[in-house]
Amino acid sequence: MSNMIKCQDLDYSYHDGEVKTSVLSSLNLNIGKGESIAILGQSGCGKSTLLNLLGGIDKPTQGKVWLDNIDLTTLTEEKITQLRAQHLGFVYQFHHLLKDFSALDNVAMPLLIRGDNKQAALLAASELLSTIGLKDRFDHRPAELSGGERQRVAIARALITQPSCLLADEPTGNLDAKNAADVLSLMIELNQAQNSALVMVTHDEKIAQKMQRILVLENGQLSES
Ligand SMILES: Nc1ncnc2c1ncn2[C@@H]1O[C@H](COP(=O)(O)OP(=O)(O)OP(=O)(O)O)[C@@H](O)[C@H]1O
Numbered sequence: 001m002s003n004m005i006k007c008q009d010l011d012y013s014y015h016d017g018e019v020k021t022s023v024l025s026s027l028n029l030n031i032g033k034g035e036s037i038a039i040l041g042q043s044g045c046g047k048s049t050l051l052n053l054l055g056g057i058d059k060p061t062q063g064k065v066w067l068d069n070i071d072l073t074t075l076t077e078e079k080i081t082q083l084r085a086q087h088l089g090f091v092y093q094f095h096h097l098l099k100d101f102s103a104l105d106n107v108a109m110p111l112l113i114r115g116d117n118k119q120a121a122l123l124a125a126s127e128l129l130s131t132i133g134l135k136d137r138f139d140h141r142p143a144e145l146s147g148g149e150r151q152r153v154a155i156a157r158a159l160i161t162q163p164s165c166l167l168a169d170e171p172t173g174n175l176d177a178k179n180a181a182d183v184l185s186l187m188i189e190l191n192q193a194q195n196s197a198l199v200m201v202t203h204d205e206k207i208a209q210k211m212q213r214i215l216v217l218e219n220g221q222l223s224e225s
């Protein structure tokens, strides 16, 4: 299986003035194309930090990250943004929707950014939002949505481009069992039908069991559970 993501000897520390918080240390990870992985670990162990490094949002203090065999640590911000638009879907732990845009526009945005026709982008966004039960919420801005609705919009935004790699940070944390199962099956469908890599941070053992591999992050390193 060829690699979608590879990390080698990753170190990450937050620096706040004199205070250094070491979070990841000599972490290694290989994720194949079409592979699904759950990452478990206690609150504060560094799961969101790791996803930010995998998605090129932050740069490691030391070590390397490759996305589809391209070394992210040597790229300019502009190139990383391009690469992210081509390959990645990212579901943030705290949704990061654009507050001045409707649910529909938020979901269509990644397609518009890559230059798709506006009509087609809005149609695709409306179909996906309808699939996840938000048919009557197209025009709501994030502040006019419930927490779980925002989370679903954020998931739709990550899935809309059918990315070859989906990074999801507790995507079902605010959802009831039915909605969690629905969005999970959309993510697994992308993973299986498009051979996309899926990396899911979760505290939910049952969801983790649906992934091909379960890894636990502890003391800055990953191990098979
Ligand atoms: N900007 C920052 N400056 C300093 N320390 C930070 C910063 N952001 C996060 N940390 C610390 O880094 C550690 C890892 O944070 P991270 O958000 O990656 O944890 P997590 O595993 O995602 O936790 P949770 O399950 O609660 O989401 C935490 O101890 C946190 O306090």
Ligand SMILES: [Mg+2]
Pocket (backbone or CB within 6 Å): 047, 048, 049, 093, 169
């Ligand atoms: Mg987190």
